[in-house]
Amino acid sequence: MFYFDNASTTKISQDALSSYVLASEKYFNPSALYEPSIMVKKDIEDARACIINKLKGAKSSTLIFTGSASEANNAVLNAHIIRKDKKYIFSAGEHSSIYNTAKHYEELGFNIVFVPLNKNGTLKLDALISQLDESVALVSIIHVSNETGAINDIKKITNMVKSYNKNIIVHSDGVQALGKLNINLAELGVDYYTISAHKINGPKGIGGLYIAHPNKFKPLIFGGGQEFNLRAGTENYPCIMAFKTAIEQLKICNYAEKKAEFVANLNLDKLIISDDECVDNIISVCFKGVRGETIQHILEQSGYLIGTGSACNSKAGLNRVIASIVPKEYAVGAVRISFGEEISKLDCKNLAITLTNAVESYREKINK
Amino acid sequence: MNKVILIRFNEIHLKGGNKKYFTKLLINNIKDALSGVNFKLENIQNRLVLRDYEDEQEIINRLKCVFGVHSISVAVELDNNPEIIKDYVKTIKIASTFKCDVNRADKSFPIKSNDFAAQLGEIVLDNNSHAKVDIHKPQITINVDIRESGKTYIFSDLIYAYSGLPLGENRDGLLLLSGGIDSPVAGFCMAKRGLRQDILHFDSFPYTSKLAKEKVMTLAKLIKPFIGAKYIYVCSMTKLQEEFHVNCKTEYAINLLRRAMIRVANAVCKKYKYKTIVTGESLGQVASQTIESLTSTNAVASFPVMRPLISFNKDEIIALAKEINTYETSILPYEDCCTVFLPKNPVIKPKIEEAEREENKIDYTALLNYVIENIEVIKL
CATH class of the missing domain: 3.40.50.620 (HUPs)
Structure with missing residues (x-):
């Protein structure tokens, strides 16, 4: 089996798994006052500090552990979408956990604006600028697109927004950026930044929300006062420790060669969405006249697991992000390849050849 | 006094010489549907009596899926003795309109249906100050079914199943x-x-x-x-x-x-x-x-x-x-x-x-x- 869907999730590393198992043995509730609990609590604080350090968080910032990146994204919107006379800006390329949450608030009557994308999936900066006015309260822009790998220049965006009005809250969903870009949160200048463990060979069920100004944040989940009263619920100690290990071992891998090898061997008519403004580990390709999910199934039969841009049914519709940047006939046939460390250059070449054959034979069968 | 579940069937009655065959099929299908549940099943004159069970709702849910079953009622089983039946009716709590329906299949029972229904109605009225008789559209019907087997069944609700014929063996x-x-x-x-x-x-x-x-x-x-x-x-x-x-x-x-x-x-x-x-x-x-x-x-x-x-x-x-x-x-x-x-x-x-x-x-x-x-x- 060749796994080319690392943007969806990654395999947990042996070390992260060991940390998880080891921590599971220490079952004590971190909130209790006896010695074993105090040790557990201390480990959690070490993990928090480790992650903030690694991501170079600003002074007096913190990070809260959440049950998922989706929860972290929801928490930011919940804390700041409060007034109906304010404007809340998002990119059209946000992950569903932002997009659908924003849509929910829109239905409740809030002023929600989605800024359109360029052809490669990056945000149209001009369009963002044209939306800035005195009513803007929040800008949330994904750092790296989970669909195309497009990198948004968050530092530039934050500077732009904050120089317009320093009180505008800036959030970025950094789930796909972590491990692909060098992240310096203090330099990015964001108020919030979302991360996830399972995209970096950590466990599922744990995300993190970086909070530059904890006093401005209001919790999504109330309860027993955990996480500095910012996110209630007994801490997921095993996942936190495994997250820490994943972060400690995080290195920026270069996938440029693998991506180039893949593209070089993809010898057929296609539309590659991803370009130089995208991270190298994600590449979205569209094939006219085929359906992405069928291609995914055909490749699975040959042992290749890839991502798909659109589901194999007309009712669920097209992939929202892809369909907003390419014509419909291409969006239907979108697939997403995302490389991981365990994949070799040769694997990438073989995938491209298998994919080429699959699409060609599909086209022969279907498009008479 | 026993709590039982009465299971009625309808179309099987029309099967003449094949009635036995269809009844046996139905009983087997009921037993299949209730596999894993403890109960005893008795066939008495055109209805089945299910007793010694625990999870009443689960049994009813499963029985509703068995074709051939017309309706189901949770009932109390008493002897065909007017005094015993009256004693039980004294314990019924009603705060709405009601009527009593007596079906006397056991012709040796000493009181005629209508007379017995009237007597039971009076007992209910005596014991429930908010109860009121309405023989046309009662909110609750107290059914008293006096069977030839020597047992009387008292129930109020009929839970309808899908009727039809029991699934065949093949x-x-x-x-x-x-x-x-x-x-x-x-x-x-x-x-x-x-x-x-x-x-x-x-x-x-x-x-x-x-x-x-x-x-x-x-x-x-x-x-x-x-x-x-x-x-x-x-x-x-x-x-x-x-x-x-x-x-x-x-x-x-x-x-x-x-x-x-x-x-x-x-x-x-x-x-x-x-x-x-x-x-x-x-x-x-x-x-x-x-x-x-x-x-x-x-x-x-x-x-x-x-x-x-x-x-x-x-x-x-x-x-x-x-x-x-x-x-x-x-x-x-x-x-x-x-x-x-x-x-x-x-x-x-x-x-x-x-x-x-x-x-x-x-x-x-x-x-x-x-x-x-x-x-x-x-x-x-």
């Missing part, structure tokens, strides 16, 4: 289950007439999702208590569909596919000894269900094709699908194999000769044999 029917709204309902309807069925499903992987097959497995499990299925046959039509698509007239694609499905069903029936094919077709619902389309598919059937929904409107089918709890699964958005190579303008009045001409354009027999040989048999 799995005689083969239900073509697509994943849509109609076919589970068709299986239910035929099972109501006693037809035990297994399931045949067609898929078009890789053109359809694996989730589509999972959806069908879920549907199969949902209708299993009704239709008594043990096996689901999954047949991939991909190769045939590809050939139709490349070589045959596009507008005939669906007609050809449905004819192929019936032929596959023929083969499954022959091999596993099913006697009839069941489909969820409804006249005129879509292009493939016009009288001409049905004629074209029917022409290749070697077994009777039962189409219980043929005269149903879509909303009637949906109402039944909701009733049997398959609707929410059926509307999950995964395509079944019919829609993959869907032509824009499917032929509405296909001709058999034309369909045959199209079939002759490809190596039909070999392809059909291939898909039949590769049928996956899954135990439910």
Whole structure:
């Protein structure tokens, strides 16, 4: 089996798994006052500090552990979408956990604006600028697109927004950026930044929300006062420790060669969405006249697991992000390849050849 | 005093010489439906009495799925003794309108039905200051059923089941289950007439999702208590569909596919000894269900094709699908194999000769044999 869907999730590393198992043995509730609990609590604080350090968080910032990146994204919107006379800006390329949450608030009557994308999936900066006015309260822009790998220049965006009005809250969903870009949160200048463990060979069920100004944040989940009263619920100690290990071992891998090898061997008519403004580990390709999910199934039969841009049914519709940047006939046939460390250059070449054959034979069968 | 569940059946009464056979079938089916539950079942004069049980609601839910059962009541069982019955009625608490209905099958019981009903009504009134008699539209009816067996059953509610005939011993029917709204309902309807069925499903992987097959497995499990299925046959039509698509007239694609499905069903029936094919077709619902389309598919059937929904409107089918709890699964958005190579303008009045001409354009027999040989048999 060749796994080319690392943007969806990654395999947990042996070390992260060991940390998880080891921590599971220490079952004590971190909130209790006896010695074993105090040790557990201390480990959690070490993990928090480790992650903030690694991501170079600003002074007096913190990070809260959440049950998922989706929860972290929801928490930011919940804390700041409060007034109906304010404007809340998002990119059209946000992950569903932002997009659908924003849509929910829109239905409740809030002023929600989605800024359109360029052809490669990056945000149209001009369009963002044209939306800035005195009513803007929040800008949330994904750092790296989970669909195309497009990198948004968050530092530039934050500077732009904050120089317009320093009180505008800036959030970025950094789930796909972590491990692909060098992240310096203090330099990015964001108020919030979302991360996830399972995209970096950590466990599922744990995300993190970086909070530059904890006093401005209001919790999504109330309860027993955990996480500095910012996110209630007994801490997921095993996942936190495994997250820490994943972060400690995080290195920026270069996938440029693998991506180039893949593209070089993809010898057929296609539309590659991803370009130089995208991270190298994600590449979205569209094939006219085929359906992405069928291609995914055909490749699975040959042992290749890839991502798909659109589901194999007309009712669920097209992939929202892809369909907003390419014509419909291409969006239907979108697939997403995302490389991981365990994949070799040769694997990438073989995938491209298998994919080429699959699409060609599909086209022969279907498009008479 | 015992708490029991009364199970009534209706159509079996009409079966004359076969009544014993059908009653035995029903009892066996009830025992199957209640497997894993502790109870005792007694057959007394045209009804069954279920006693020594624990989980009343679970038993009622399962009994409602057993065809042949007309209605169910939770009852109190007493001896046919007026004083004992009166003592019990004294304990009944009512704060609404009510009436007492006495059915005296035991003619040795000393008080006539109407007189006894009046006496019992008075007892209720004496003991419940807010109770009021209303013999026309009472909120509560206290039924007192005095049986020849020497036992009296007192109950208020009748929980209606689906009646019909008990499922036969053999799995005689083969239900073509697509994943849509109609076919589970068709299986239910035929099972109501006693037809035990297994399931045949067609898929078009890789053109359809694996989730589509999972959806069908879920549907199969949902209708299993009704239709008594043990096996689901999954047949991939991909190769045939590809050939139709490349070589045959596009507008005939669906007609050809449905004819192929019936032929596959023929083969499954022959091999596993099913006697009839069941489909969820409804006249005129879509292009493939016009009288001409049905004629074209029917022409290749070697077994009777039962189409219980043929005269149903879509909303009637949906109402039944909701009733049997398959609707929410059926509307999950995964395509079944019919829609993959869907032509824009499917032929509405296909001709058999034309369909045959199209079939002759490809190596039909070999392809059909291939898909039949590769049928996956899954135990439910």
